[in-house]
Amino acid sequence: MSDATTGTGLTTAATTAVAPRRNAEELKALAARGAAELGEAGYAEVVAWVAANFPVAHVAVACSMADAVLPHVVAAQLPGVDVLFLDTGYHFAETYETRDTVARLLPVRIVDVLPAKTVAEQDAEHGAELFSRDPNLCCAMRKVEPLQRSLTGYELWFTGVRRDEAPTRANTPLVTWDERNGLVKVNPLAAWSFDDILDYAGYHQVPVNPLLEQGYPSIGCAPCTKPVAAGDDPRSGRWANLAKTECGLHE
Numbered sequence: 215m216s217d218a219t220t221g222t223g224l225t226t227a228a229t230t231a232v233a234p235r236r237n238a239e240e241l242k243a244l245a246a247r248g249a250a251e252l253g254e255a256g257y258a259e260v261v262a263w264v265a266a267n268f269p270v271a272h273v274a275v276a277c278s279m280a281d282a283v284l285p286h287v288v289a290a291q292l293p294g295v296d297v298l299f300l301d302t303g304y305h306f307a308e309t310y311e312t313r314d315t316v317a318r319l320l321p322v323r324i325v326d327v328l329p330a331k332t333v334a335e336q337d338a339e340h341g342a343e344l345f346s347r348d349p350n351l352c353c354a355m356r357k358v359e360p361l362q363r364s365l366t367g368y369e370l371w372f373t374g375v376r377r378d379e380a381p382t383r384a385n386t387p388l389v390t391w392d393e394r395n396g397l398v399k400v401n402p403l404a405a406w407s408f409d410d411i412l413d414y415a416g417y418h419q420v421p422v423n424p425l426l427e428q429g430y431p432s433i434g435c436a437p438c439t440k441p442v443a444a445g446d447d448p449r450s451g452r453w454a455n456l457a458k459t460e461c462g463l464h465e
Contacts, residue, residue, distance in 0.1 A: 248264075273371070302435050376407070386404040
């Protein structure tokens with residue numbers, strides 16, 4: 215586990231000795247092998263492959279708390295896994311409530327990933343509402359750098375990126391090597407649709423952000439997220455009216 219973040223929530227993982235993190239070449243080879251072996255396998259098979267090849271202490275799940283489907287899917291086979299929540303300081307109240315519900319109900323350990331500067335400190339240095347003037351810089355400081363720092367020490371991270379979310383995500387692989395962050399990246403829900411997410415959450419009674427039912431199919435920071443009209447691109451409410459479609463985490 216990384217020691218660059220602060221943790222809250224609970225864990226069911228036993229305290230055991232963990233092997234040192236493998237080097238980049240070993241992990242790259244594992245990523246290539248996993249991609250070849252799994253092809254277009256189902257989510258449970260993908261998670262099973264991870265569970266067979268990586269200790270839970272070296273695995274992280276990134277979750278925006280739009281829903282808890284990904285943590286639920288992973289924790290079914292890797293109980294006690296770290297769930298990284300990027301606490302930008304700009305989230306909706308509903309998002310924080312969802313985080314707390316996930317910590318209470320799922321066998322995971324919530325890890326709040328914090329930016330180097332508070333919102334007040336960032337405002338003092340760059341001026342208020344940087345997100346409206348330079349959203350790329352704001353995301354870089356409040357999301358990209360904190361996540362990159364927090365991933366140090368892990369061998370693999372799960373993300374909930376789906377191919378149907380945007381044209382830029384259409385070719386998302388199930389397993390790949392994340393060159394920028396230096397670890398294996400796994401997207402077990404890549405082939406899912408938004409309806410698949412809702413169906414799974416409903417069937418398994420998985421926590422979801424209340425904003426999903428209020429026209430927010432993609433939920434980010436409150437100042438930069440708007441409701442989406444029925445039938446529109448699910449990510450069109452993110453950075454609306456700005457020439458920006460990604461925060462930089464998955465580019």
